[in-house]
Amino acid sequence: MKARIASWLIRLYPAGARRRYGAEIEAVIYDIDARLRWSDLADLLKGALTMPQPVGNWMRAAAILFGTSILCAMAGGYWMARVQAQFVSKALVRFDTGSKVSAINDRLVRALSAAATIELVDKEQIYPGTAGEKAVDLFMRNVRVSPIVTHSGGPAVQMLFVHDDAATAQRALQKVVALALAEPDSGVSAYIDEAPSFPRSRTHRNPDRFFAGAISGCFAGLVLGFAGIRMMRV
Amino acid sequence: MSDPTILVLASLVGGDKHGYAIMADVEQFASVRLGPGTLYGAIARLEERGWIEPLRPGERRQPYTITGAGREYLESQLAVLERVVKAGTRRLRNA
Numbered sequence: 001m002k003a004r005i006a007s008w009l010i011r012l013y014p015a016g017a018r019r020r021y022g023a024e025i026e027a028v029i030y031d032i033d034a035r036l037r038w039s040d041l042a043d044l045l046k047g048a049l050t051m052p053q054p055v056g057n058w059m060r061a062a063a064i065l066f067g068t069s070i071l072c073a074m075a076g077g078y079w080m081a082r083v084q085a086q087f088v089s090k091a092l093v094r095f096d097t098g099s100k101v102s103a104i105n106d107r108l109v110r111a112l113s114a115a116a117t118i119e120l121v122d123k124e125q126i127y128p129g130t131a132g133e134k135a136v137d138l139f140m141r142n143v144r145v146s147p148i149v150t151h152s153g154g155p156a157v158q159m160l161f162v163h164d165d166a167a168t169a170q171r172a173l174q175k176v177v178a179l180a181l182a183e184p185d186s187g188v189s190a191y192i193d194e195a196p197s198f199p200r201s202r203t204h205r206n207p208d209r210f211f212a213g214a215i216s217g218c219f220a221g222l223v224l225g226f227a228g229i230r231m232m233r234v
Numbered sequence: 235m236s237d238p239t240i241l242v243l244a245s246l247v248g249g250d251k252h253g254y255a256i257m258a259d260v261e262q263f264a265s266v267r268l269g270p271g272t273l274y275g276a277i278a279r280l281e282e283r284g285w286i287e288p289l290r291p292g293e294r295r296q297p298y299t300i301t302g303a304g305r306e307y308l309e310s311q312l313a314v315l316e317r318v319v320k321a322g323t324r325r326l327r328n329a
Contacts, residue, residue: 006270021274024253027294028270031254040269047271052278 002036003029009041012048061229068228069221076217080209086162089169091177092148094156104155108145111180120179126163126172143176238268238276243285243308246300250289253277253296280304 006029010022025044029036095104110116114136121127121135130138144160159177163169245251245259253273261267268276277298280286285304289297300308 017274017278021278023294024296025270025274028253028257028273031295032257032270040271043269043271045271047269047275051271051275052282 002038002041003033005041006036006044009044009048012045013051014048017051064229065222065225068225069218072221072224073214073218076220077210077214080213080216083209086164087166087169089161089163089173091159091173092156093159093177093180094154096154101155104157108157108180111176112140112143112145114140116179117176120172120175124168124172124175126168139172236266238272239280239285240308240311241266241268242273242276242280243300243304244312246286246298247305247308250297250299252298256298283307 007026010018010025010029013022013025029040032040114133117139118132118136121139122131127135127138142162144158144162146158146160148156148158159173159180161169161173161176163172241260241264242256244263245256248259251259253270256277257268257270257273277286281288281298283303284301285307286298286300289299
């Protein structure tokens with residue numbers, strides 16, 4: 001059985017090395033015969049992965065790697081560019097330094113409760129064609145609230161909302177912030193940074209999707225290329 | 235002392251041998267068992283550098299011989315090793 005595994009492992013060697021040394025290695029395996037150990041099989045596998053390659057084979061392997069990475073980069077970039085761009089709306093909400101964390105938390109939980117958001121989602125048509133709990137689910141999946149540290153001290157949260165449409169992303173976030181501010185006061189006073197009269201939110205397009213897709217595709221292509229080189233035993 | 239290239243050269247300097255004979259010889263004089271993958275990795279490197287060469291190419295049990303360059307390389311490596319052994323032994327005695 002070990003001899004059979006050994007002859008299978010020899011097939012994993014790069015084609016050039018297999019042509020040059022394959023028969024010799026088989027002869028050595030035949031000579032070792034009953035003394036063949038599992039460690040010898042592990043050694044054969046290690047040899048298959050580290051065997052020096054003739055220059056011609058390296059060039060062929062490099063061409064395969066280059067080709068697969070370029071193809072996958074183009075495919076990844078094209079695919080990502082086709083997917084609709086998403087927009088992220090951001091707002092920074094600061095609270096007075098005396099505000100209790102639990103009170104801030106209660107306020108945000110109430111503002112983002114299903115009961116509070118269902119009205120907002122339906123009224124503002126955040127997801128046209130989708131209503132009720134499904135729309136609320138979608139909404140909740142795209143809202144992010146995270147506590148942050150500010151230079152001036154005092155508690156603050158960053159609120160993000162992601163949507164396919166830039167205007168909707170901004171409008172929805174403004175409404176969420178307004179909901180949070182409109183909550184019955186429980187000893188917490190809050191305001192929006194740099195925009196005392198009305199919540200201010202900024203909308204950014206996500207980083208260029210084509211390049212993100214191309215870079216991911218390039219890495220995937222390299223992995224595929226390596227796998228291909230091994231499978232084709234270049 | 236586990237560098238397979240040096241072990242293979244040290245084996246071949248004692249006479250031409252094929253793969254299995256090199257393995258057996260190394261196991262006997264250095265108590266190191268070279269696996270077939272390690273052995274042929276070393277043979278490929280040595281051949282590429284011109285330190286060994288095959289005799290009667292194409293045979294299934296291909297014998298190899300050490301070249302002049304291989305002999306010079308082995309001598310230089312063994313000289314380094316000898317210095318290391320001497321220094322190490324002296325320091326052990328003084329420790």
